[in-house]
Amino acid sequence: MPFRLPASRINWTNSAFLIGTFLVTCTAVPLYLWNYGVNWFQLALFLFFFIGTGLSITLGYHRLFSHVAFQARWPVRLVTLIFGAAAFENSAMHWVSDHRRHHKHVDHEDDPYDISQGFWYAHMGWILFKLDAEPPLDNVQDLRKDSLVVWQDRFYVLIAVGFGLLLPAVLGYLYSGWLGALGGFLLAGVARVTAVQHMTFFINSLCHTIGRQPYSDRCSARDSWIMAIFTFGEGYHNYHHEFQHDYRNGVKWWQWDPTKWTIWTLEKLHLVEGLRRVPEEKVLLSQLADTRRRLNERLECKQTVINERMRELLKTSDAKLHQLGERWAVLKAQYAEKAGALKHEYTERAVAQYEEAKAALAEIRREVQQALRLLELAPAAV
Numbered sequence: 001m002p003f004r005l006p007a008s009r010i011n012w013t014n015s016a017f018l019i020g021t022f023l024v025t026c027t028a029v030p031l032y033l034w035n036y037g038v039n040w041f042q043l044a045l046f047l048f049f050f051i052g053t054g055l056s057i058t059l060g061y062h063r064l065f066s067h068v069a070f071q072a073r074w075p076v077r078l079v080t081l082i083f084g085a086a087a088f089e090n091s092a093m094h095w096v097s098d099h100r101r102h103h104k105h106v107d108h109e110d111d112p113y114d115i116s117q118g119f120w121y122a123h124m125g126w127i128l129f130k131l132d133a134e135p136p137l138d139n140v141q142d143l144r145k146d147s148l149v150v151w152q153d154r155f156y157v158l159i160a161v162g163f164g165l166l167l168p169a170v171l172g173y174l175y176s177g178w179l180g181a182l183g184g185f186l187l188a189g190v191a192r193v194t195a196v197q198h199m200t201f202f203i204n205s206l207c208h209t210i211g212r213q214p215y216s217d218r219c220s221a222r223d224s225w226i227m228a229i230f231t232f233g234e235g236y237h238n239y240h241h242e243f244q245h246d247y248r249n250g251v252k253w254w255q256w257d258p259t260k261w262t263i264w265t266l267e268k269l270h271l272v273e274g275l276r277r278v279p280e281e282k283v284l285l286s287q288l289a290d291t292r293r294r295l296n297e298r299l300e301c302k303q304t305v306i307n308e309r310m311r312e313l314l315k316t317s318d319a320k321l322h323q324l325g326e327r328w329a330v331l332k333a334q335y336a337e338k339a340g341a342l343k344h345e346y347t348e349r350a351v352a353q354y355e356e357a358k359a360a361l362a363e364i365r366r367e368v369q370q371a372l373r374l375l376e377l378a379p380a381a382v
């Protein structure tokens with residue numbers, strides 16, 4: 001049967017914009033660079049708009065407005081709304097609504113960028129086509145009370161064109177006349193829009209395809225440090241789907257997450273507050289549960305050729321992790337009970353229990369790491 005494009009379902013505005021900006025980036029931009037080269041001003045302008053709009057999506061649209069991972073004062077909300085619009089990814093109200101449905105129905109039909117419908121569908125196919133019935137904006141009641149978000153939703157196109165395309169052109173003009181204006185429009189405008197858009201799209205496509213799942217295999221989301229480099233830290237997507245309200249996506253201190261560092265810095269400047277963090281032991285316990293699951297998978301797989309010594313090691317490791325998990329649960333319950341009710345009379349005891357819990361936590365951390373190393377040594381399951 002010949003392939004027929006479902007013309008009635010094509011979203012012409014989105015398709016024309018996405019394909020148009022991509023084509024200009026692949027043709028007019030290299031032509032401009034070939035003919036006129038690039039000066040430090042154009043480069044700085046590109047970087048300023050790239051980082052400004054990219055961070056407004058990850059820090060503003062995503063972690064602040066979608067997940068309320070912290071509270072922000074109006075200057076932060078205003079700037080991220082203006083530069084978020086300049087990324088041409090729809091108004092915050094619509095973006096957040098889609099994203100909250102993504103988390104709620106991940107990998108299923110109601111997920112707007114459902115990866116089970118294919119890589120390209122999750123990447124950008126979902127934007128090029130219209131849905132049969134547009135889902136209602138019934139999951140953003142909190143944002144309807146934010147007058148800045150409502151304002152941005154109303155004037156989205158104007159703000160996007162004004163700050164995303166015209167402003168770079170005007171700044172280029174001020175620096176070096178009409179040729180500078182063209183350069184600003186093409187580089188910090190069009191090419192930058194294309195770069196930021198695909199960076200965001202990769203979170204929906206590649207971050208649900210490549211990488212590891214250290215916290216859970218409940219959904220397709222994956223952790224990848226390579227993706228984190230390209231996405232201002234959003235590449236730790238397995239962690240993010242497991243703990244979506246945490247302001248960090250790269251939860252370990254050494255993980256590349258410029259969005260988390262910016263939020264932390266804004267807190268020191270008293271521009272944001274109430275940063276939400278998942279307690280360390282909760283993160284470790286989830287890592288522990290996932291390591292045990294993988295250990296058992298490896299042991300149960302009949303096709304895996306594991307020598308007896310390795311089998312014994314894996315088994316012992318699993319038993320140890322199980323034991324530690326249980327011990328930790330008991331200690332934590334005891335600690336919470338005593339520390340809460342008998343705070344004053346049993347301070348010493350509470351402190352002792354706290355120390356014991358802390359030691360167990362350190363032991364869990366060590367054992368999880370050891371088990372992970374063992375897993376790497378054991379031959380992979382076929």
Ligand SMILES: [Zn+2]
Nearest residue numbers: 203204221237
């Ligand atoms: Zn996702």
Ligand SMILES: [Zn+2]
Nearest residue numbers: 066099240244
């Ligand atoms: Zn999210």
